[in-house]
Amino acid sequence: MxxxxxxxxxxxxxxxxxxxxxxxxxxxxxxxxxxxxxxxxxxxxxxxxxxxxxxxxxxxxxxxxxxxxxxxxWKANATGRNSNSIREFLEKNYKETSGKETVKLAIRALLEVVESGGKNIEVAVITKEGLRQLDEAEIDAIAAEIEAEKEAVEAAKKAPPKDK
Incomplete structure (x- = not known):
């Protein structure tokens, strides 16, 4: 193995x-x-x-x-298979952020093209404190958060409009 x-x-x-x-x-x-x-x-x-x-x-x-x-x-870039799709996503959604929001944007971009969720995603974060690679549990937690946000947006779209 x-x-x-x-x-x-x-x-x-x-x-x-x-x-x-x-x-x-x-x-x-x-x-x-x-x-x-x-x-x-x-x-x-x-x-x-x-x-x-x-x-x-x-x-x-x-x-x-x-x-x-x-x-x-680069502020945001991708390489490899599906890099064009990821680059397009980043061009549309990139904003100057820091920390968790930046990582979340990167994972959201990868989830657009990666099958089986966070299992096939790797993320490294470089800060003033040094270099750190996120473990699978951290990536899965962020992927679940992104999925929950997507579901909330979809539910809001399907909900009938509120009367004023």
């Missing part, structure tokens, strides 16, 4: 950097290992953690990047 953690699509490279991969995990393992080693090497050599820009530039030769070799910062 395969360990569930070994097939994650979001992996920690360092205390403050995560890498999300789409497609076959086996194809990404080489990149993940090289990036982790570079993060460790940089910390030992320079005595500082790598920056996102540094590790992105280091990895760009091995991964899908913009043809010009540039990288971009």
């Amino acid at each position: 395969e360990d569930e953690i070994s097939v994650r699509k979001i992996v920690n490279l360092d205390d403050h950097i995560a890498l999300a991969c789409a497609g076959l995990k086996a194809d990404a393992r080489v990149l993940i290992n090289r990036a982790r080693i570079e993060c460790q090497s940089h910390r030992l050599t320079v005595e500082d953690p790598v920056t996102v820009e540094y590790i992105t530039l280091y990895c760009k030769s091995s991964a899908e990047t913009d043809p010009s070799g540039t990288f971009s910062a």
Whole structure:
């Protein structure tokens, strides 16, 4: 039986950097290992953690990047299968939020295209305090909250209008 953690699509490279991969995990393992080693090497050599820009530039030769070799910062983005649908959802629904509302928006976007609810969703949150991956119970709780909100909206639509 395969360990569930070994097939994650979001992996920690360092205390403050995560890498999300789409497609076959086996194809990404080489990149993940090289990036982790570079993060460790940089910390030992320079005595500082790598920056996102540094590790992105280091990895760009091995991964899908913009043809010009540039990288971009995103407020909300998606990659992989169904990424266009998720991007469209995010473009329509994105607002500057923080904390739980941001995570909820990300999970809501993924639930638009993912079958079987929170079971097939991974979420990593990076804050000033560091990097944390949500466990399945946390994701399930947020997914249930989203589902309850959807049901409440549907019930409100079906309810007869109140007389004034």
